[in-house]
Amino acid sequence: MSSPEKYVKNSVREMPPSGIRKYFDLINEMEDVISLGIGEPDFITPWQIREAGIYALEKGRTHYSANAGIRELRDEISEYLKRKYDIAYDAADEIIVTVGASEGIDLALKAILEPGDEVVVPEPSFVAYKGCVNVSGGIPVSLELKEENLFKIDPAELEAAITEKTKAVIIPFPNNPTGSVMTGEELEEVVKVLKNKDVVIISDEIYSELTYGFEFRSLATFPEIKEKLIVVNGFSKSHAMTGWRIGFVCGNKEIIKHMFKIHQYTLMCAPTPAQYAGIEALRNCDAEVERMIKEYDRRRKFILNGIRDLGLKCFEPQGAFYIFPNITSTGLSSDEFCEGLLKSERVLMVPGTAFGDCGEGYVRATYASSLENIKEALVRTERFIKGLQEK
Amino acid sequence: MKEILDILEKNAKLTVAEVAVLTGLDEKDVSTAIAEYEQDSVILGYKAIINWDKTDTDLITAIIEVKLVPQRDKGFDSIAERIYKYPQVKACWLMSxxxxxxxxxxxxxxxxxxxxxxxxxxxxxxxxxxxxxxxLKKYKDGNIIFEGIEKDDREAIVL
Structure with missing residues (x-):
């Protein structure tokens, strides 16, 4: 290879681009597209949080903060975790404020992986896990989440997936893209497997606020695994703050202190005004979060009903803001379905394969979009499916 | 059932079937509940919120502070009634x-x-x-912002 590309390291060069890249290009040439393809709230950050951010700017809080994050914010995070999930992390040395939860995932993997270490990644799941494992020199090992198991982890399958080479297991619930959530009892079974294994557990709890009909239980409530657990969470989904780039990671201080060094050398600190906004978010915005959850829940019921009315088999999502219908009855692949739907009806959904090979046969639609958009998207999708049947 | 009120308060145009889906209730129950709310004057009416400034209609709104001399046995209520019965009066509140x-x-x-x-x-x-x-100008009324509404300008697809 003579191109300058040769300078890029193998693991990055071989990393496949995001499975949905072609849709970026397609969309650029289209108008009037209803996008159910975005993985973020359609709500704008509640005004009082924005106001707190503006105030921080006015006050000239534009400098680096403490590397681990403003102490006041870490205190709030500690208090919030206690209040919401009854879990205890010490603001002094068990919490780092990160640049979004994504940094938290990356930090955790960078801190623990030796070259060749395996990481069990349940799939379908968030597109970045595998990429981050690869960049950190690890090897992702897929653990398929099946529709017949309601896209939850089967403890026996987890047990089988963990080998001597396994360094870590990612637990991604509430799940993007399926909307599946594991209950406390179901997690107990998973914990029984994990507690006997010498592996780090990375629990991505970014959608923890967004469950419908039952209480979310954090893996940090299980003392038997807590010392080897890293919890990743943040403000993006719960408080509609994706663009602020602020999240946090919690864990045992003996692990956190090493993750902290990487954070210090690479990111220095999360954006300071965003941290001040984050304080307001945790301190005074429970009602706003409640309001958004209620709205998502209504749309969730609406889109589930609508998709089932189209004749598609569809698992009822119980968390996050995605729905993951099974489109095999249309005879199309995920990619064909999404491309066809976009080109003929200008509705964007994301092929399930973007979230792992086992996502074939499914598409992801988000209901973090206005009810009007969802209604119109359902009308158009119905027309698309009818058109297929007539062919 | 209170959720029905919450939903209709935001958008009264939704059909009974749609409200049923959004709440997870039976259509029949929803329509019975709405009928009861109407009967009990919990739901007082349904109307559109109109920004008349965007039409060529002349319309001016005034808020009038009224000081009253309360009447024996009746307090303010009977005077208030004489005032709010005028169709020109769109709202009338007793204030502290x-x-x-x-x-x-x-x-x-x-x-x-x-x-x-x-x-x-x-x-x-x-x-x-x-x-x-x-x-002089209505910025927000009935919980609706009249101008400068923040549009959904998100990227159509991320990651």
């Missing part, structure tokens, strides 16, 4: 503080409102004084 009634009036032009105040309102027995404030 330095005046008693806040009366919202709509008219075609300033003169019409002024005439109403001087000839109808101020002369009612028990009305002690009035102070009229004309609305």
């Amino acid at each position: 503080g330095s005046y008693d009634l806040s009366v919202m009036i709509e008219g075609k032009h300033i003169k019409e409102v002024a005439m109403f105040v001087s000839e109808k309102l101020a002369v009612i027995d028990g009305v002690f004084s009035t102070a009229t404030h004309f609305v």
Whole structure:
């Protein structure tokens, strides 16, 4: 290879681009597209949080903060975790404020992986896990989440997936893209497997606020695994703050202190005004979060009903803001379905394969979009499916 | 069932079937509940929220602070009733503080409102004084922002 590309390291060069890249290009040439393809709230950050951010700017809080994050914010995070999930992390040395939860995932993997270490990644799941494992020199090992198991982890399958080479297991619930959530009892079974294994557990709890009909239980409530657990969470989904780039990671201080060094050398600190906004978010915005959850829940019921009315088999999502219908009855692949739907009806959904090979046969639609958009998207999708049947 | 009210308050155009889906209730239960709410005057009516400034209709709104002399046995209620029965009065609230009634009036032009105040309102027995404030611009009304609504300008796809 003579191109300058040769300078890029193998693991990055071989990393496949995001499975949905072609849709970026397609969309650029289209108008009037209803996008159910975005993985973020359609709500704008509640005004009082924005106001707190503006105030921080006015006050000239534009400098680096403490590397681990403003102490006041870490205190709030500690208090919030206690209040919401009854879990205890010490603001002094068990919490780092990160640049979004994504940094938290990356930090955790960078801190623990030796070259060749395996990481069990349940799939379908968030597109970045595998990429981050690869960049950190690890090897992702897929653990398929099946529709017949309601896209939850089967403890026996987890047990089988963990080998001597396994360094870590990612637990991604509430799940993007399926909307599946594991209950406390179901997690107990998973914990029984994990507690006997010498592996780090990375629990991505970014959608923890967004469950419908039952209480979310954090893996940090299980003392038997807590010392080897890293919890990743943040403000993006719960408080509609994706663009602020602020999240946090919690864990045992003996692990956190090493993750902290990487954070210090690479990111220095999360954006300071965003941290001040984050304080307001945790301190005074429970009602706003409640309001958004209620709205998502209504749309969730609406889109589930609508998709089932189209004749598609569809698992009822119980968390996050995605729905993951099974489109095999249309005879199309995920990619064909999404491309066809976009080109003929200008509705964007994301092929399930973007979230792992086992996502074939499914598409992801988000209901973090206005009810009007969802209604119109359902009308158009119905027309698309009818058109297929007539062919 | 209160959720039905919450949903309809935001969008009264939703059909019974849609409200049923959004709440997870039976259509029949939803329609019974709505009928009961209507009967019990919990739901008082359904209307559109219109920004008349965007039409060529002349419309002016005034808020009038009214001080009253309360009447034996009746307090403020009977005077308030005499005031709010006028169709020009769009809203009427009994207030704490330095005046008693806040009366919202709509008219075609300033003169019409002024005439109403001087000839109808101020002369009612028990009305002690009035102070009229004309609305210059409506930014937000009925929990709806009239202009500069933040649009959904997110990227169509991320990652």
